Amino acid sequence: MRVQLLSNGSYTVMLTEAGSGFSRWRDLAITRWREDPTCDGWGSYLFLRDVDSGAVWSPGMQPCGGQPEEYAASLSDARAHILRREGTLATTLEVAVASSIDAELRRLTIVNHGAAVRTLEVTSYAELVLGSPSSDASHPAFSKIFVQTEAVADGDGILLGRRRKRTGKDPDVWAAHFVAGDGHDAGAFNFETDRARFIGRGRTLRNALAMQGASLSNTSGTVLDPIFSIRRRVSVAPGARACVAFWTVAADSRAGVLAHCEPLRSLDAPERTLEAAARHALNEHARLGIGGEQAEAFQRLFSPLLYADPAWRPSPVVLERASGGAPVLWAAGISGDRPIVLVRIGRDGVIERVKDVLKAQEYWRSKRLGVDVVILNTAAKRTAGRLRSKLQALLQTQTREFEADSDGAKAGVFALCDSKISDALRDGLLAAARVVLYADDDERNAAASPGGESRQATAALNPVATTSSRSTHGTTTRAATAAAEPLEFYNGIGGFTQGGHEYAITLDNDRSTPMPWINVISNPSFGFIVSAEGGGYTWSVNSQQNPLTPWPNDPVSDTPHEVIYLRDEESGETWSAT
DSSP states (O other): OOEEEEESSSEEEEEETTSOEEEEETTEEEEOOOOOTTTOOOSOEEEEEETTTOOEEOSSSTTTOOOOSEEEEEEOSSOEEEEEEETTEEEEEEEEEOSSSSEEEEEEEEEEOSSSOEEEEEEEEEEEEEEOHHHHHHOHHHHHTTEEEEEEOSTTOEEEEEEOOSSTTSOOOEEEEEEEESSSSOOSOEEEEEHHHHHOTTOOGGGOGGGTTOOOOOOOSSOSSEEEEEEEEEEEOTTOEEEEEEEEEEESSHHHHHHHHGGGSSTTHHHHHHHHHHHHHHHHHHHHTOOHHHHHHHHTTHHHHHSOOGGGSOOHHHHHTOOSOGGGGGGGTOOSSSOEEEEEEOOGGGHHHHHHHHHHHHHHHHTTOOOEEEEEEOOOHHHHHHHHHHHHHHHHHHHHHHHHOTTSOOOOEEEEEGGGSOHHHHHHHHHHOSEEEETTOHHHHHHHSOOSOOOOOOOOOOOOOOOOEEEETTEEEEEESSOSSOOBTOOSSEEEEGGGTEEEEEOOTTOOOSSOOEEEEEETTEEEEEETTSOEEEEESOTTTOBSSOOOOOTTTOOOSSOOEEEOTTTOOEEEOO
16 A cells, blocks of 8 residues: 655654554654554545435545545655545545644545535544554553543634643643635534444444534533544535634644644635645755655655555565564664665665665655664675775764654664674564565665555454353343343343343343443453454463453454354355354
8 A cells, every 4th residue: 555644843643545543743643543454444534415315425435435436546745635526516625734833734626516405414434543652552452541532612712632640740731623615505513532332332434423413412521531523514516615624723822732733723724834845855855855756765664554465575484483572682782663665785885875865764754754774784704894984984973863852753773794784683674674685686675675565455354243152250241132021130231131130121122231341351361352243362371461362452343363254155144143
């Protein structure tokens, strides 16, 4: 897949050609994202819903998928541009980062090529983090409870989000989200900040409850699973167009983030932002001393740096030799916390290629993408010393520049001699590196570089609660389509039966329990959890530090990651056991 980073040096948006990605401010995540090159289902999204027909789609391939009549994505340093056509409606989504304010713009232009007026609801959606990406990834449920939302009914309305501090050392972070348009049927301020209300239990973004025709709940405050979502209704006459601009802004105080919003609420703010972003991109190229073609070459590595791609890594045989994980790299002073580009060089005649990689590292760092570059000197003993001296001079210059710019993304440069490191370290580097380049071998580099357009893989998981059973503290619980006998203490979903020895849950159609109904089964060294919908995961020894299968800890969608599929060989029908 193609990936682009848009940045003003402080605020960064990553976007894929399908419309997924993340937003970050300094070293903090504004929105939630997980590396998933298969489904690619994380990002800040827009939904469109036809009020008359009820049809729902998105300007990008994600999150709604589908087979559009026309789709094209153009990604550059200045902006991302996604065109999609559904029937007589054409949409253009433009994404850019403001050059002078820590804010991102998502401008949606809708053109009606039909003969009838089209009335649409445009709805934004983004999951809030407002904190460290690594902390959120390690314990998302805990991270979410510190985010608080607020609705400011000022004009068109602004949603605010802030992270409550756990310690005095935590940074101040505030985010704002609002929409501005050209006045077409703006209506009342309709918003949502509770993800559970937006998606609905047992659902995903592809069949979110909020997109089934109901109004957003206008919920804000202390919610367990915070999001930003605002809805704007627009009417588009035949042959006409309408523009809606969604803004997300970050600052270190409530007053600061509201002040940043003010200049962005004018009708000409989107155009001014796009023009300024283009100028900023050209100025950055001049500052770094790179041309357009060189920038495009550096951009091609965004994808393998953020989404693990076998085409840029060693063969599975080499990867299987590695063991020990990140601690193996610590002997060389490499943390393993950042993406690694490993460059193998065996002669000083190609040292210019190392300079290109170091220039790329500066470029990535200007986008707040910290990448560690490791130069592995594979020269013969008689020339290794001379090459080492040249490499060290280059790396010392790069290190001094990084130290002088302490506000930029953290990144490191390392020079190692292949003959002087252990096999464990060498194998560990090859396994950890997202990109392996061979400075001496043009043909090998070409073979490692995937070309052409990537195919966008999507998947829709829609778990539906069916029948399950388990035993908890001597009381059997079973989920069934209908209760076999009157239930004691029935609550609309379940109740006790068999004299209190069983608890029966009645689930019909697409109903789910209000929260995941989970059982934990384990012995002292191995275990798993399973929910009524089939969600859960398996671990060995330690449930947090050594999971064998993923667990998103998501009580809303509870998407299964351990699945048994069944397929009828005659009809081709496919379903799952849960």
